[in-house]
Amino acid sequence: xxxxxxxxxxxxxxxxxxxxxxxxxxxxxxxxxxxxxxxxxxxxxxxxxxxxxxxxxxxxxxxxxxxxxxxxxxxxxxxxxxxxxxxxxxxxxxxxxxxxxxxxxxxxxxxxxxxxxxxxxxxxxxxxxxxxxxxxxxxxxxxxxxxxxxxxxxxxxxxxxxxxxxxxxxxxxxxxxxxxxxxxxxxxxx
Amino acid sequence: xxxxxxxxxxxxxxxxxxxxxxxxxxxxxxxxxxxxxxxxxxxxxxxxxxxxxxxxxxxxxxxxxxxxxxxxxxxxxxxxxxxxxxxxxxxxxxxxxxxxxxxxxxxxxxxxx
Numbered sequence: 062x063x064x065x066x067x068x069x070x071x072x073x074x075x076x077x078x079x080x081x082x083x084x085x086x087x088x089x090x091x092x093x094x095x096x097x098x099x100x101x102x103x104x105x106x107x108x109x110x111x112x113x114x115x116x117x118x119x120x121x122x123x124x125x126x127x128x129x130x131x132x133x134x135x136x137x138x139x140x141x142x143x144x145x146x147x148x149x150x151x152x153x154x155x156x157x158x159x160x161x162x163x164x165x166x167x168x169x170x171x172x173x174x175x176x177x178x179x180x181x182x183x184x185x186x187x188x189x190x191x192x193x194x195x196x197x198x199x200x201x202x203x204x205x206x207x208x209x210x211x212x213x214x215x216x217x218x219x220x221x222x223x224x225x226x227x228x229x230x231x232x233x234x235x236x237x238x239x240x241x242x243x244x245x246x247x248x249x250x251x
Numbered sequence: 252x253x254x255x256x257x258x259x260x261x262x263x264x265x266x267x268x269x270x271x272x273x274x275x276x277x278x279x280x281x282x283x284x285x286x287x288x289x290x291x292x293x294x295x296x297x298x299x300x301x302x303x304x305x306x307x308x309x310x311x312x313x314x315x316x317x318x319x320x321x322x323x324x325x326x327x328x329x330x331x332x333x334x335x336x337x338x339x340x341x342x343x344x345x346x347x348x349x350x351x352x353x354x355x356x357x358x359x360x361x362x363x364x
Binding site: 224240 | 267269277279283295300312314331332
Protein backbone atom coordinates (compact mmCIF):
# COMPACT_ATOMS: atom_id res chain seq x y z
CA UNK A 62 0.00 0.00 0.00
CA UNK A 63 1.48 3.33 -0.96
CA UNK A 64 2.10 5.85 1.80
CA UNK A 65 0.02 8.35 -0.12
CA UNK A 66 -3.00 6.08 -0.01
CA UNK A 67 -2.86 5.61 3.71
CA UNK A 68 -4.18 9.06 4.42
CA UNK A 69 -6.13 9.98 7.37
CA UNK A 70 -4.72 13.35 8.23
CA UNK A 71 -3.35 12.28 11.61
CA UNK A 72 -0.21 10.45 10.50
CA UNK A 73 0.76 13.21 8.05
CA UNK A 74 0.16 15.92 10.62
CA UNK A 75 2.31 13.99 13.07
CA UNK A 76 4.96 13.58 10.40
CA UNK A 77 5.01 17.31 9.63
CA UNK A 78 5.29 18.12 13.31
CA UNK A 79 8.24 15.76 13.68
CA UNK A 80 9.89 17.11 10.54
CA UNK A 81 9.54 20.65 11.85
CA UNK A 82 11.06 19.63 15.18
CA UNK A 83 13.96 18.00 13.39
CA UNK A 84 14.60 20.51 10.61
CA UNK A 85 13.84 23.83 12.30
CA UNK A 86 13.72 23.46 16.04
CA UNK A 87 16.80 21.26 16.38
CA UNK A 88 15.13 18.46 18.28
CA UNK A 89 17.49 15.50 18.35
CA UNK A 90 16.77 11.82 17.78
CA UNK A 91 14.08 11.99 15.14
CA UNK A 92 15.03 9.20 12.79
CA UNK A 93 13.40 7.89 9.65
CA UNK A 94 12.79 4.51 11.26
CA UNK A 95 11.21 6.10 14.33
CA UNK A 96 8.80 8.06 12.16
CA UNK A 97 7.93 5.10 9.98
CA UNK A 98 7.31 2.74 12.85
CA UNK A 99 5.26 5.24 14.82
CA UNK A 100 3.25 6.86 12.04
CA UNK A 101 3.31 4.60 8.99
CA UNK A 102 4.04 1.10 10.32
CA UNK A 103 2.46 -0.64 7.34
CA UNK A 104 4.60 1.14 4.78
CA UNK A 105 7.85 -0.61 3.86
CA UNK A 106 11.04 1.41 4.49
CA UNK A 107 12.03 1.64 0.83
CA UNK A 108 8.72 3.33 0.11
CA UNK A 109 8.71 5.50 3.19
CA UNK A 110 12.09 7.02 2.48
CA UNK A 111 11.14 8.92 -0.73
CA UNK A 112 7.82 9.91 0.82
CA UNK A 113 9.59 11.39 3.82
CA UNK A 114 12.07 13.18 1.56
CA UNK A 115 9.23 14.64 -0.48
CA UNK A 116 7.41 15.96 2.58
CA UNK A 117 10.60 17.39 4.06
CA UNK A 118 11.40 19.09 0.76
CA UNK A 119 7.95 20.64 0.53
CA UNK A 120 8.10 21.92 4.11
CA UNK A 121 11.57 23.36 3.57
CA UNK A 122 10.47 25.14 0.38
CA UNK A 123 7.48 26.68 2.09
CA UNK A 124 9.54 27.81 5.09
CA UNK A 125 12.44 29.09 3.01
CA UNK A 126 10.19 31.31 0.91
CA UNK A 127 8.16 32.32 3.97
CA UNK A 128 5.09 31.78 1.84
CA UNK A 129 1.97 33.78 2.42
CA UNK A 130 -1.34 32.04 1.97
CA UNK A 131 -1.70 32.87 -1.73
CA UNK A 132 1.77 31.60 -2.53
CA UNK A 133 1.08 28.52 -0.41
CA UNK A 134 -2.10 27.66 -2.29
CA UNK A 135 -0.41 28.13 -5.65
CA UNK A 136 2.58 26.07 -4.60
CA UNK A 137 0.54 23.19 -3.17
CA UNK A 138 -1.78 23.14 -6.17
CA UNK A 139 1.24 22.81 -8.43
CA UNK A 140 2.48 19.94 -6.26
CA UNK A 141 -0.81 18.09 -6.67
CA UNK A 142 -0.53 18.36 -10.45
CA UNK A 143 3.05 17.04 -10.59
CA UNK A 144 4.00 13.49 -11.46
CA UNK A 145 4.78 11.80 -8.13
CA UNK A 146 3.43 14.82 -6.30
CA UNK A 147 0.97 14.97 -3.46
CA UNK A 148 -2.75 14.32 -3.15
CA UNK A 149 -5.20 17.14 -2.53
CA UNK A 150 -5.89 15.67 0.93
CA UNK A 151 -2.21 15.89 1.71
CA UNK A 152 -2.14 19.44 0.38
CA UNK A 153 -4.92 20.37 2.79
CA UNK A 154 -3.05 18.89 5.75
CA UNK A 155 0.17 20.69 4.80
CA UNK A 156 -1.67 23.97 4.33
CA UNK A 157 -3.33 23.73 7.72
CA UNK A 158 -0.01 22.80 9.34
CA UNK A 159 1.86 25.74 7.85
CA UNK A 160 -0.84 28.21 8.86
CA UNK A 161 -0.64 27.18 12.50
CA UNK A 162 3.14 26.67 12.75
CA UNK A 163 4.45 29.39 10.48
CA UNK A 164 5.34 31.86 13.21
CA UNK A 165 7.22 29.37 15.35
CA UNK A 166 9.13 27.94 12.40
CA UNK A 167 10.05 31.40 11.22
CA UNK A 168 11.32 32.30 14.66
CA UNK A 169 13.50 29.19 14.70
CA UNK A 170 14.91 30.05 11.29
CA UNK A 171 15.73 33.53 12.51
CA UNK A 172 17.47 32.13 15.59
CA UNK A 173 19.45 29.67 13.50
CA UNK A 174 20.73 32.40 11.23
CA UNK A 175 21.91 34.57 14.10
CA UNK A 176 25.54 33.64 14.56
CA UNK A 177 26.29 36.20 17.22
CA UNK A 178 25.05 35.83 20.76
CA UNK A 179 21.53 36.97 21.38
CA UNK A 180 20.29 38.80 24.46
CA UNK A 181 18.42 36.10 26.33
CA UNK A 182 17.68 38.00 29.48
CA UNK A 183 18.46 40.99 31.62
CA UNK A 184 18.18 41.26 35.38
CA UNK A 185 19.23 43.96 37.77
CA UNK A 186 19.50 44.98 41.36
CA UNK A 187 20.32 48.27 42.97
CA UNK A 188 22.88 48.46 45.75
CA UNK A 189 23.23 51.36 48.10
CA UNK A 190 26.98 51.35 48.02
CA UNK A 191 28.44 52.54 51.28
CA UNK A 192 31.86 54.04 51.24
CA UNK A 193 34.11 53.85 54.26
CA UNK A 194 32.58 55.43 57.36
CA UNK A 195 35.36 57.98 57.21
CA UNK A 196 34.45 59.04 53.71
CA UNK A 197 32.16 61.97 53.26
CA UNK A 198 30.23 60.28 50.50
CA UNK A 199 27.97 57.49 51.61
CA UNK A 200 25.04 55.73 50.08
CA UNK A 201 25.89 56.01 46.42
CA UNK A 202 23.32 54.00 44.56
CA UNK A 203 24.69 51.62 42.00
CA UNK A 204 22.81 49.44 39.57
CA UNK A 205 24.21 46.02 38.85
CA UNK A 206 22.89 44.74 35.58
CA UNK A 207 23.38 41.17 34.49
CA UNK A 208 23.07 40.40 30.81
CA UNK A 209 22.38 36.82 29.78
CA UNK A 210 23.90 36.21 26.36
CA UNK A 211 23.96 33.06 24.29
CA UNK A 212 24.55 31.66 20.85
CA UNK A 213 22.06 29.35 19.17
CA UNK A 214 22.18 25.92 20.74
CA UNK A 215 24.78 26.91 23.33
CA UNK A 216 24.79 27.60 27.04
CA UNK A 217 24.30 31.14 28.27
CA UNK A 218 27.14 33.32 29.39
CA UNK A 219 26.60 36.12 31.85
CA UNK A 220 28.00 39.63 31.78
CA UNK A 221 27.75 41.73 34.89
CA UNK A 222 27.93 45.51 34.59
CA UNK A 223 27.93 48.23 37.19
CA UNK A 224 26.21 51.54 36.51
CA UNK A 225 25.58 54.70 38.38
CA UNK A 226 22.52 56.78 37.65
CA UNK A 227 24.30 58.87 35.02
CA UNK A 228 25.35 55.79 33.09
CA UNK A 229 21.91 54.18 33.22
CA UNK A 230 20.37 57.30 31.77
CA UNK A 231 23.05 57.41 29.09
CA UNK A 232 22.13 53.86 28.12
CA UNK A 233 18.45 54.74 28.06
CA UNK A 234 19.25 57.70 25.82
CA UNK A 235 21.21 55.45 23.47
CA UNK A 236 18.35 52.96 23.42
CA UNK A 237 15.92 55.68 22.45
CA UNK A 238 18.27 56.65 19.59
CA UNK A 239 18.12 53.04 18.45
CA UNK A 240 14.36 53.11 18.78
CA UNK A 241 14.25 56.21 16.55
CA UNK A 242 16.35 54.44 13.92
CA UNK A 243 14.04 51.46 14.04
CA UNK A 244 10.99 53.68 13.55
CA UNK A 245 12.68 55.32 10.56
CA UNK A 246 13.56 51.97 9.03
CA UNK A 247 10.09 50.57 9.51
CA UNK A 248 8.37 53.65 8.11
CA UNK A 249 10.48 53.63 4.95
CA UNK A 250 8.92 51.97 1.92
CA UNK A 251 10.89 48.81 0.97
CA UNK B 252 32.30 33.43 52.12
CA UNK B 253 30.34 35.49 54.60
CA UNK B 254 26.59 35.51 54.30
CA UNK B 255 25.17 38.55 52.61
CA UNK B 256 21.95 40.17 53.66
CA UNK B 257 21.28 41.21 50.07
CA UNK B 258 19.42 38.86 47.79
CA UNK B 259 22.21 37.33 45.71
CA UNK B 260 22.39 37.73 41.99
CA UNK B 261 22.85 34.38 40.38
CA UNK B 262 26.35 33.39 41.31
CA UNK B 263 27.02 32.79 37.66
CA UNK B 264 29.00 35.95 37.27
CA UNK B 265 30.80 37.38 40.24
CA UNK B 266 32.87 40.00 38.54
CA UNK B 267 31.27 43.30 37.76
CA UNK B 268 32.61 45.32 34.88
CA UNK B 269 32.41 48.95 33.96
CA UNK B 270 30.90 49.84 30.64
CA UNK B 271 33.49 51.72 28.61
CA UNK B 272 31.77 51.97 25.25
CA UNK B 273 28.43 51.05 23.69
CA UNK B 274 28.20 50.91 19.90
CA UNK B 275 25.22 49.78 17.93
CA UNK B 276 24.04 49.29 14.39
CA UNK B 277 20.68 48.48 12.96
CA UNK B 278 20.76 45.69 10.37
CA UNK B 279 18.37 43.73 8.24
CA UNK B 280 18.90 40.04 7.61
CA UNK B 281 17.59 39.56 4.09
CA UNK B 282 18.38 36.02 3.05
CA UNK B 283 20.44 33.01 4.11
CA UNK B 284 21.38 29.57 2.87
CA UNK B 285 18.61 27.96 4.94
CA UNK B 286 16.01 30.63 4.36
CA UNK B 287 15.73 32.59 1.15
CA UNK B 288 13.29 35.04 2.61
CA UNK B 289 14.45 36.07 6.09
CA UNK B 290 13.66 39.77 6.15
CA UNK B 291 14.08 40.56 9.81
CA UNK B 292 15.60 43.66 11.35
CA UNK B 293 17.96 43.37 14.31
CA UNK B 294 20.20 45.57 16.40
CA UNK B 295 23.85 44.53 16.66
CA UNK B 296 25.50 45.78 19.84
CA UNK B 297 29.18 45.98 20.69
CA UNK B 298 30.07 46.62 24.30
CA UNK B 299 33.54 47.43 25.56
CA UNK B 300 33.78 46.53 29.23
CA UNK B 301 36.61 46.94 31.73
CA UNK B 302 37.09 44.68 34.73
CA UNK B 303 38.64 45.69 38.06
CA UNK B 304 42.16 45.31 36.70
CA UNK B 305 41.39 47.66 33.83
CA UNK B 306 41.51 44.95 31.20
CA UNK B 307 39.10 45.74 28.40
CA UNK B 308 37.01 43.05 26.71
CA UNK B 309 34.66 43.33 23.77
CA UNK B 310 31.24 41.68 23.82
CA UNK B 311 29.05 41.51 20.75
CA UNK B 312 25.46 40.42 20.65
CA UNK B 313 22.20 40.99 18.83
CA UNK B 314 18.86 42.22 20.01
CA UNK B 315 15.53 41.75 18.29
CA UNK B 316 13.13 44.60 17.60
CA UNK B 317 10.52 43.35 20.13
CA UNK B 318 13.19 43.69 22.84
CA UNK B 319 12.84 47.47 22.48
CA UNK B 320 9.15 47.45 23.28
CA UNK B 321 8.37 48.75 26.78
CA UNK B 322 6.67 45.52 27.83
CA UNK B 323 9.80 43.57 27.11
CA UNK B 324 12.33 42.57 29.72
CA UNK B 325 15.26 44.57 28.35
CA UNK B 326 13.90 48.09 28.18
CA UNK B 327 11.45 47.84 31.06
CA UNK B 328 14.20 46.44 33.30
CA UNK B 329 16.52 49.31 32.52
CA UNK B 330 13.75 51.82 33.11
CA UNK B 331 12.92 50.20 36.45
CA UNK B 332 16.57 50.20 37.46
CA UNK B 333 16.80 53.86 36.59
CA UNK B 334 13.73 54.72 38.62
CA UNK B 335 15.04 52.71 41.58
CA UNK B 336 18.39 54.45 41.45
CA UNK B 337 16.70 57.82 41.65
CA UNK B 338 14.61 56.77 44.62
CA UNK B 339 17.65 55.50 46.46
CA UNK B 340 19.33 58.85 46.21
CA UNK B 341 19.42 59.94 49.84
CA UNK B 342 18.72 63.53 48.97
CA UNK B 343 16.10 63.66 46.29
CA UNK B 344 16.53 67.10 44.87
CA UNK B 345 13.96 68.97 42.82
CA UNK B 346 16.06 68.11 39.81
CA UNK B 347 15.91 64.40 40.58
CA UNK B 348 12.18 64.55 41.23
CA UNK B 349 11.61 66.25 37.92
CA UNK B 350 13.73 63.65 36.14
CA UNK B 351 11.85 60.89 37.90
CA UNK B 352 8.49 62.29 36.91
CA UNK B 353 9.70 62.56 33.32
CA UNK B 354 10.78 58.95 33.32
CA UNK B 355 7.48 57.81 34.74
CA UNK B 356 5.61 59.85 32.18
CA UNK B 357 7.65 58.25 29.43
CA UNK B 358 6.57 54.85 30.70
CA UNK B 359 2.95 55.91 30.60
CA UNK B 360 3.21 57.45 27.15
CA UNK B 361 4.96 54.33 25.93
CA UNK B 362 7.87 56.41 24.69
CA UNK B 363 9.72 53.33 23.69
CA UNK B 364 6.98 52.23 21.36
